[in-house]
Amino acid sequence: MNWFKALPILLWLPALLLAGTVFSQLPLGVVTRSIATLSISQWLAWIALNLAIIFLAAQRWWVLSDLLNLPVGVGQLLMIRQAGQAVSFITPGPQFGGEPLQIFWLYKRCHLPLYGALLSLGLDRFYEVWINFSILVLAVLMLLASPGGAVANWRETLLSLIAILLILSLFGWFILKQPERILAWLTRLARRWQHHPRLQNIETYWQRLGSDLKDAVTAGKPALCKAFIFSLCGWAGLLLELWLLLGVFDFTLDLSAFLVVLVAMRLSFLLPLPGGVGSLEAALFWAFSYLSWPAEAAVGLIALMRLRDAVMLIGGLGCLRLLQASR
Numbered sequence: 001m002n003w004f005k006a007l008p009i010l011l012w013l014p015a016l017l018l019a020g021t022v023f024s025q026l027p028l029g030v031v032t033r034s035i036a037t038l039s040i041s042q043w044l045a046w047i048a049l050n051l052a053i054i055f056l057a058a059q060r061w062w063v064l065s066d067l068l069n070l071p072v073g074v075g076q077l078l079m080i081r082q083a084g085q086a087v088s089f090i091t092p093g094p095q096f097g098g099e100p101l102q103i104f105w106l107y108k109r110c111h112l113p114l115y116g117a118l119l120s121l122g123l124d125r126f127y128e129v130w131i132n133f134s135i136l137v138l139a140v141l142m143l144l145a146s147p148g149g150a151v152a153n154w155r156e157t158l159l160s161l162i163a164i165l166l167i168l169s170l171f172g173w174f175i176l177k178q179p180e181r182i183l184a185w186l187t188r189l190a191r192r193w194q195h196h197p198r199l200q201n202i203e204t205y206w207q208r209l210g211s212d213l214k215d216a217v218t219a220g221k222p223a224l225c226k227a228f229i230f231s232l233c234g235w236a237g238l239l240l241e242l243w244l245l246l247g248v249f250d251f252t253l254d255l256s257a258f259l260v261v262l263v264a265m266r267l268s269f270l271l272p273l274p275g276g277v278g279s280l281e282a283a284l285f286w287a288f289s290y291l292s293w294p295a296e297a298a299v300g301l302i303a304l305m306r307l308r309d310a311v312m313l314i315g316g317l318g319c320l321r322l323l324q325a326s327r
Contacts, residue, residue, distance in 0.1 A: 037248050045244060050308065053237040057081060060230035061124045067223040070120055072110045079319045080105045086316025089275045089309070099125065105323055123227075126172060131231045133165045136266055139259050146256040157267070245304055249297040261287045275309065 038046070058078035065072050083105070084098030091098070099121060106117035140158045242262060246253050261284070268283035269276045281302050288298040 042244060042248070046241065046308075049237050049241045049244070050312075053234050053241070054078070054082070056230050056234040056237065057128075060127065060227045060234070061120070063223055063227045063230065064123045064127070065120045067227075068116055068120055068123075070110075070112050070116050072106065072112060072120075076110055079323065080109075082312075082316045083320040083323050084316075086313055086320055089313055089316070091274060109323065126168070127227055127231055130165070130168050130172070131228075131235065132266070133161055133168065135235055136263065137161045137165055139263050139266075143256065143259050143263065146259070154263075157263075245301055248304075249293075249300065251293050251297065257291050260291060264290075275313075280305070 055078070058074055058081055061077045061081060062072070062074045065077065080102050084102040087098030087101055102121055103114075103117045106112045106120065107114055110117075112120070137158065140154050140161060143154050144158065239262070242265075243253075243258065246258065246261065264283040264287040265280065268279040271279040273279050284298050284302055285295065288295060
């Protein structure tokens, strides 16, 4: 069987299995009670926030692609992003996984040059990951400054996050300032396949990628700032969504408690588990126990979040199906 013919099966089988796992773990009774507590206005706000977060992420990617003069629309990027997110959800580590397919779709469906697709996606993912860790560092710093921050050892967590953030920053600086070293490394890596037609132009591709990246940073600062603002707005939407969901339950919610839940959730997604299944649940139960909140409320929050994830997964799989059919 041809690899590309088998690709949809290889993607859909684990996707459907994981979707079934997510649905089977939803405590339907708790979901029903949680849904009943949401007013119409809360439902509309929740849906609007999630749609806004998705659109802002696609808009940021479009701004970066437009900066590189790549002819691709927001709608195409939105579909490709959601399909890639669905693939990432079913692979170990919900932060990454769908990027190779996203590059493939940009190259084949949108007819972008390979180096342009790599640079566009690389810039977008670097923005997202760097800002995610920056927000986490800020949240842990605020926890350390809060009265309840001394209960858990947040200092070790903070040092680990700062180390990761520094590594990411150094990596970005190295790519920008020392592209010739990476070109030499890629050339050595591809030497045994140097007669392959796809790899004969690797030096040209890398030189174009490095040149476009330098041009984007030096001449496209307004666009980079706009992409940064879109990222911050997306994070504001995530924070508002969590505040909205926590507000459904009857307990006192202050900034310190909110940060504990936020940090526990975001750290759980760093573990190499598909969709954070298991790690998210454990993190929320720990956070609620840490805050002396009832476990039933944790189950309700988990149910609502998994319900949202299931809807997002189904939407992403629909985008994946459309992309496969159009190919």
